[in-house]
Amino acid sequence: MPEFLTLLTPQEARQRMLEALSPHVRLSSETIPTREAVGRVSAQEVRAPHPLPMFHRATVDGYAVRAEDTFGASESLPAYFRVVGEIPMGKQTTLALAAMEAALIHTGGMLPSNANAVVMIEQTQRIADGEIEVYRAVSAWENTIRLGEEVKEGEIVLPLHKRIRAVEVGGLLALGITQVEVVRKPKVGIVSSGDEVIPPEQTIQIGQVRDVNTYTLSALVRQCSGEAIPYGILPDQEEALRQALSDLKPRCDMILITAGSSVSARDYTARVIQQMGAPGVLAHGINTRPGKPTIFAVCDGVPILGLPGNPMSAYVIALHFVKPILFLLQGLPWNPITPRIEATLTINLNSQAGREDWLPVRLIQTEQGLQAEPVFGKSNMILALSRADGLICIAADATGLAAGEQVFVEPID
């Protein structure tokens, strides 16, 4: 499998990968406490076990009445009501109203039988002998929320395969649903390789570099609700990589390899991946910068990516390929609508036609608006990314971007 025979566009590579993967995605699930479910994906449709609210509720402080008894009431011609009681909070009321009767009620209180509206306290006046004057007519169900108005019994409150946010947790708990079935976190094996690579805590010798990819990729996997399984650092040996992938494949939903960066290491990485199962390597080399030597494979349903060894390149490629695959593995759309930041480019940028470029930029708030300033220096360094707020893309069909152009910045979180 000689490399770079044909460079695919990133769109083609992603498409091949997702298509080869889709038939194999089997989402197993687990039940967890609802209050810990933020960021997870529902594995079951959830329906309301009862209506909400469970009773007609007042939404203001005032007097529960029969709306029809207030018709015609005004400042100059108030309606007179007899106050027959006060609704206790948090309790079922047994009160029932007859004509021209009212009950004192607080926001959230339960309407008595026959009541179908609440007059705001500001529009009443207490007079002698438990009587009130009402200065304004209310329409039926005014200042109330009716039984089942928020949700009816049996209505879907959490669709299948929806990412759970704080507001979904709130909706479920409002209905007493304290456990929720979610898609199991995809397990992602992470392999670093290179004879020169050492763990960050080890004393470094001249000639060596510290492993960075294991940690940046683990962080990204966790941000996408995956579980990172760091395998450690391998020497540049084909057999060591074969052993690592054979160990990881049965217990992982995805494997990321940051390959040794030499041509020979890239060659044997593709060869070893190819042996891990069908269909094997789908693309080797994409027309992007950074990330050209990326390897895309699916082996017996497990996606395997050979990422560049350079930490900056590995991270940018992971943002654009690992993230969508993790979404797919959890049953989410792989390309959700994502927010972005519009800014004005500060300088001219050149790029090679046919190649998609991703460049780190810093955002600067100026009186003329938000500006995107490319991070200077050799951009293939992890410290360049940490000086950046986001990435801008120069499309394959462009040969650059001009100073003053509006660009969309993909934030780096």
Next chain:
Amino acid sequence: MPEFLTLLTPQEARQRMLEALSPHVRLSSETIPTREAVGRVSAQEVRAPHPLPMFHRATVDGYAVRAEDTFGASESLPAYFRVVGEIPMGKQTTLALAAMEAALIHTGGMLPSNANAVVMIEQTQRIADGEIEVYRAVSAWENTIRLGEEVKEGEIVLPLHKRIRAVEVGGLLALGITQVEVVRKPKVGIVSSGDEVIPPEQTIQIGQVRDVNTYTLSALVRQCSGEAIPYGILPDQEEALRQALSDLKPRCDMILITAGSSVSARDYTARVIQQMGAPGVLAHGINTRPGKPTIFAVCDGVPILGLPGNPMSAYVIALHFVKPILFLLQGLPWNPITPRIEATLTINLNSQAGREDWLPVRLIQTEQGLQAEPVFGKSNMILALSRADGLICIAADATGLAAGEQVFVEPID
């Protein structure tokens, strides 16, 4: 302290709050493993303990040479070099090049002494007797990254009060910085109140509602790298609230109360907060929907917010007020540049002039582009928020928005 005498704009209320708070913000810190620091804020400026790279490195596979020896080399007139060795990966080399000497080198390898460039392997040909032909001249330092080119010794690699992302973790670990001093997570006490409110796991009786705010607010606090301290549910009793606040204030950096929703509960909530310390209540009532009855206070340097009891209102207000305060408490700018989503509004919306409205919308991908459709039904329900992708704002100086207008959607995460 009668409520709503003067409704402030949300901007005024936030400004008062942040100004009263700023002089009191004292950020204590803790040291944690760098690899667990994503989302935290640096409490110290970090400088590079050594340059990066620590040696001149090759960025391609090829031959290390003295650039001047390649001058004039071309396909038709190659330069001839004697290969004096191969650079081992991950080791310091003792090789030194003389004129017209080359050393085989791999990406990431250390340049031998006197070498100042690398010729790509593709631009060379091996001939007999350990000699190579070089078909292209290289300029000084071509295909290399020089010692200190990524970062110099002593250069700042992590500024003070910067939010740490995966890429910062990578940059620190590349330098062997495995521990980092970060701002301690702000502790946020959360109090729910209301005689009708019960914990979600408890069997519900007609007339009661389940506590939702404790969990949606806890989730939001955690998303902002705060530590949520749920206090539980209080009855609608002034003395119970006074006791809770007195308990929480010495051990919290912020307190959130979701007040009972009746007028009397709101009144005593403001009164109790006022007694907790100077300057006390700064604003009671803001001209927004939802969220009008919000109470803003700073008591002896501790921000205290009285949020509406309605879970939807409480969450929307927390997004716009609790988040900026948590940023401030961690030394971050309270109003960072945030990404947003542009979409076309599907229907006309009316609003009251002078009031800022926040409305939940669903995003719909259509052939005409992205559309923002307001979530129908009474919008003050938590289930309306869970059906929405984000919020749109109708500014105070507008009386509505027209169908077809471009709107910016603030995503709900």
